[in-house]
Amino acid sequence: MNEVRQFTVAADDDGIRLDRWFKRHLPEATFNVVSRWARTGQLRVDGARAAPGDRIEAGQVIRVPPAEPEKPARKKSSRPPLSPEQTEFIQSLVIHRDAQALVINKPPGLATQGGTKTHEHVDALLDGIQFDLETRPKLVHRLDKDTSGVLLLARTARAAAYFAKHFSGRSARKVYWALVIGVPEIDDGVIDLPLAKQPGTGGxxxxxxxxxxxPSRSRYRVIERAGNRAAWVELQPHTGRTHQLRVHMAAIGHPIVGDGKYGGQDAFLTGGISRKMHLHARRIRIDHPDGGKLDVTASLPSHFAESLDTLGFEEAQGDAMPQDDAAPPETREQKKARARAHAKTVRKERRGERRKRSKN
Incomplete structure (x- = not known):
């Protein structure tokens, strides 16, 4: 292409930086190339000179110089096409769909993303739920392989950035249901215990x-109890650490039923209760990119529903519980523990800075 190109900014790109627009739509134009075009006055927005950091608005016209000669690029590996059965399967999981978002009810046993020896996962199936769009949906958060329930997907680049911001800002609200071994002494409590990768486990x-x-913080509330044998609890993570709910419940002596990884043999019940993990992402509430709230609830997998029935619990009891997001007030001891954890984090960061300076 030897001619000057012109592009009109779409609604999905309203408000983003100009260099981000290039990354989305003309990734072959590197940041260095875009910066050179800006310095020499070749890059313009609505006729005016523009810089890579400028914000652009929907409807504006971007003037782009002719494309520069392409360098030989490594051939990208293409994903194999999905079979009709795979497409039917992933589409059957969709429980919400609009212009910006999809929500699926992920079954237990299906990983969110691939990894070592993991070839069947949600990310590999996303081509099957593009529907009327040309781009595949994007994952904006994850669920453990054995955790079931609501998994939010962004259908546009704008929605992906919007949802990511809300997840990182902790404004997204996720409600989980779990069956745990035994019954917590306090019906409504907060677990405030710092988490780290366990050495020797490869993360x-x-x-x-x-x-x-x-720092890691989770709230739990007891919905119902089966004597002293087990409890049905509602969980809300206030931070987003790996395996947070599983580690926190095991740490207070009430591992999630079926979670042998953190509860060992004590995490299993007899009497016909499934050995699968009983942790389900029941509901997600988050601001929607187009305004209003996205609020979606996922039905239980069969093994979880059967276990509730076996223990004499009624599913309606869980949904009847108040869904407020505020955690109980912190005790003086909890406030002191939080302050100690913060101080430790600061000391750790300072030690790291001193090491870096000594090496330099």
Whole structure:
């Protein structure tokens, strides 16, 4: 292409930086190339000179110089096409769909993303739920392989950035249901224990680490109890650490039923209760890019529903519980523990800075 090109900014790109627009739509134009075009006055927006950091608005016209000669690029590996059965399967999981978002009810046993020896996962199936769009949906958060329930997907680049911001800002609200071994002494409590990767596990397992762990906070509320044998609880993570709910419940002596990784043999019940993990992402509430709220609830997998029935619980009891997001007020001891954890984090960061300076 030897001619000057012109592009009109679409609604999905309203408000983003100009260099971000290039990354989305003309990735072959590197940041250095775009910066050179800006310095020499070749890059313009609505006729005016523009810089890579400028914000653009929907409807504006971007003037782009002719494309520069392409360098030989490594051939990208293409994803194999989905079979009709795979497409039917992933589409059957969709429980919400609009112009910006999809929500699926992920079954237990299906990983969110691939990894070592993991070839069947949600990310590999996303081509099957593009529907009327040309781009595949994007994952904006994850669920453990054995955790079931609501999984939010962004259908546009704008929605992906919007949802990511809300997840990182902790404004997204996720409600989980779990069956746990035994019954917590306090019906409504907060678990505030720092978590870190457990050494020697290759990052596959987390543990409570008062010295090096990152601040982690979860709320739990008992919905119903089966004597002293088990309890049905509602869980809300207030931070987003790996395996957070599983580690926190095991740490207070009430591992999630079926979670042998963190509860060992004590995490299983007899009497016909499934050995699968009983942790389900029941509901997600988050601001929607087009305004209003996205609020979606996912039905239970069969093994979880059957276990509730076996223990004499009625599903309606869980949905009848108030869904407020506010955690109970912190006790004086909890406030002191939070302050200690923060101080440890600061000391750790300072030690790291001193090491870097000494090496330099």
């Amino acid at each position: 596959e397992k987390m543990h409570v680490d008062e010295e090096e762990g990152l």
